[in-house]
Amino acid sequence: MTSAPPPTHRTGGGRTGRPRSADADRAILAATREALVELGWSKLTMGDVAARAGVAKTTLYRRWAGKSELVVDAVAALFDEHLELPDRGSLGADVEGVVLQFAALLERPETKTALMAVVAESTRDDALRDRIRSAIVDRQKTLVLVGRERAQARGELPAEPDASAAARNADLIFDVIAGAVVHRTLVSAEPVDAEWARAFTALLVGGLTAAAAGYTDPAA
């Protein structure tokens, strides 16, 4: 992923008056990431971010409704910057690569402390959930789509029967990959090293291949 994250847009359609400073946006998001590293989510305050950015608190509140929204935008940029899917020649190698990339991203103190916090917050705030989805989740889901296309082109995976099944499967694979890496890193608090990545990939690719071979629960 490379394109810039959606910064913030003026709500009203006004055209007069002094325009908002684009420098301020950049300084605020950088200050937010810096503060996340030093303080973590729960000790990060809007006032502190404003001070680090050399900006008044009002300027923050004019652009973001609160800490959660600000942090989502601040970390979304990191996802765009650090996740990509270089072609490594096989489905397994591609999966291993993205797993290690994602794990490295989650080892960063900014993401580690922020990601679950905003997700937790989003369980009570629909607008925040949508923001997370559009700024982070949906953008990274394309990694799965690209990876699957490549595997299909290589003949490692069969074509999807229809568009609906294709979308369902992509969502499932995304949840399995992202969920396993997040859980290993943040809940189990164990490192995602090369060995784990290999074992996880074996499990996942095995499952995808078996499914292609027509698995059904023998007890069903």
Place this chain on the structure above:
Amino acid sequence: MTSAPPPTHRTGGGRTGRPRSADADRAILAATREALVELGWSKLTMGDVAARAGVAKTTLYRRWAGKSELVVDAVAALFDEHLELPDRGSLGADVEGVVLQFAALLERPETKTALMAVVAESTRDDALRDRIRSAIVDRQKTLVLVGRERAQARGELPAEPDASAAARNADLIFDVIAGAVVHRTLVSAEPVDAEWARAFTALLVGGLTAAAAGYTDPAA
């Protein structure tokens, strides 16, 4: 799981004086869950919990170091109460059952709002991480061990080569199951219905079976 969660233990070895009220413990944890349902994690306050429990703030702080510790204990009880592994006759059926149980638990507002919040908090607090691990994670990991034993007894899965590999595999399976369900529920914010549980189980059991059949990345 059925046994009660470890409530709180007096730190000092004192033996004289008025003993702590056990009623208070129960009232506080119940009040905490109630407040989580009504307010969510971020709006829950110690003072509010104390008031609901009919207890002074001092009494809370005498037993728990803070909101995170209190909430971990309050939700840990729910995990013990609502997760079990009845024998459904096949590995796939057992997995599907536990996935649906876990999803139902995560749909409850108390767990939904609290779980990721305390995990986020734990990224900066080692004591909290240990508390989560011992009160929740490790206790539920036995579900995987029991399920695998049954599958091995049924002949669905081979025996593990050695104890170390057995532990690594159990951890991996646990992270994959728990991670996928959590991610689907809280991050993707989509329901874990019977269809999803079936598709996920097919993927997982397929992977386990393929691995048993000796999968290795063909590109490796």
Place this chain on the structure above:
Amino acid sequence: MTSAPPPTHRTGGGRTGRPRSADADRAILAATREALVELGWSKLTMGDVAARAGVAKTTLYRRWAGKSELVVDAVAALFDEHLELPDRGSLGADVEGVVLQFAALLERPETKTALMAVVAESTRDDALRDRIRSAIVDRQKTLVLVGRERAQARGELPAEPDASAAARNADLIFDVIAGAVVHRTLVSAEPVDAEWARAFTALLVGGLTAAAAGYTDPAA
């Protein structure tokens, strides 16, 4: 009093560029009075006045240094408009008349809330004190001078011995009349009705007459 209050004068001698709008001055002062009525002194803000007047905040600050200066000019106009000294035939009647006029002016919400506020402000701001003096105090002091001249012409009061004593006495009478009415209205918060005006006038005119008769403290 009838002539307009001194609005504002351009400081710099600039002559080029777009001239200032005289409409704006009127609209701003009217908006200020309106806001004083609705909000009172302490809740009145420059931004609110600007919005009411349909004017940019910049325009206000270009003409007045702050809230105090603006309000002084806004209420000074009311003093000029509502205080006059019609000849009622006797010193007592003239005093009673002006007392009731002044009381009526102080009952208006604009003056009631603003007058003491700007006076309080002026205790720490010499420029503001001068502005109050020239825009309000000195202008109304002529009422005393005119009244005394009439009374002297009628023979109710003797001529002043010299100019210095004349000025001192006029100041004293002004402070007594204005002070008593203000204190009754704003501090004691009791109405200045016809009865009070009569009693006050009796006291004042009695004192002036006694002084003319050569009062000295018998104990001195």
Place this chain on the structure above:
Amino acid sequence: MTSAPPPTHRTGGGRTGRPRSADADRAILAATREALVELGWSKLTMGDVAARAGVAKTTLYRRWAGKSELVVDAVAALFDEHLELPDRGSLGADVEGVVLQFAALLERPETKTALMAVVAESTRDDALRDRIRSAIVDRQKTLVLVGRERAQARGELPAEPDASAAARNADLIFDVIAGAVVHRTLVSAEPVDAEWARAFTALLVGGLTAAAAGYTDPAA
């Protein structure tokens, strides 16, 4: 006047819990007076007072509703401390004495900046008006009653015809004295020196004596 001003009283009749610190009350009122001297009314902030008093902002707000209430209590103490009515042997001498005392009090920066400000504020706040009345105005009104009794005992003034007239006259005299001194000091911004005090006293005592002699407006 000597007795202490009414500090603050707990609203609820509760008897449990940690009692309020009396030291804090004293420190806060002293800090308020100090801040008034240094900063004046409009630049005085609750946060600054709290910091000077070595007290949290919440402690201020627990006891006083706002800046106005706090300042009324802080300056009321000065009135009690600095105004008294020693017997100087004649009505005129007593009046001159209290006029000079009051003027000295009004020359203090705390009172000068605060008194008119809270009066201005009280025009929009009935509770504040009552507080000013009970903490300051009514307490000092006894000076007039005592002075009149003495003058009557000396035979300088006749007895009042009835209680209602006595109260009306006392109020009138109080408004005339206090109003004249306040207006001279704060509005005209001229000093109340011995000469002015003598001239004012002559006017007032002359009026009181003339009234006793049966003045009526000749034009009425």
Place this chain on the structure above:
DNA sequence: ATCTAACCGAGACGGTACGTCTCGTCTTGCG
């Protein structure tokens, strides 16, 4: 039958951050 240590409720305490408001200044682009 006391003693006595630790408990309990209530609520004040010094702090910190909140999110909002107003201040007075500084860009913008239009006329």
Place this chain on the structure above:
DNA sequence: CGCAAGACGAGACGTACCGTCTCGGTTAGAT
């Protein structure tokens, strides 16, 4: 160049919780 619009840095507002600290009073085991 004046003007309306509105963003800007600054900082006070009054509120909410934090976690700690008195208070007076209760409770139960050890003496």
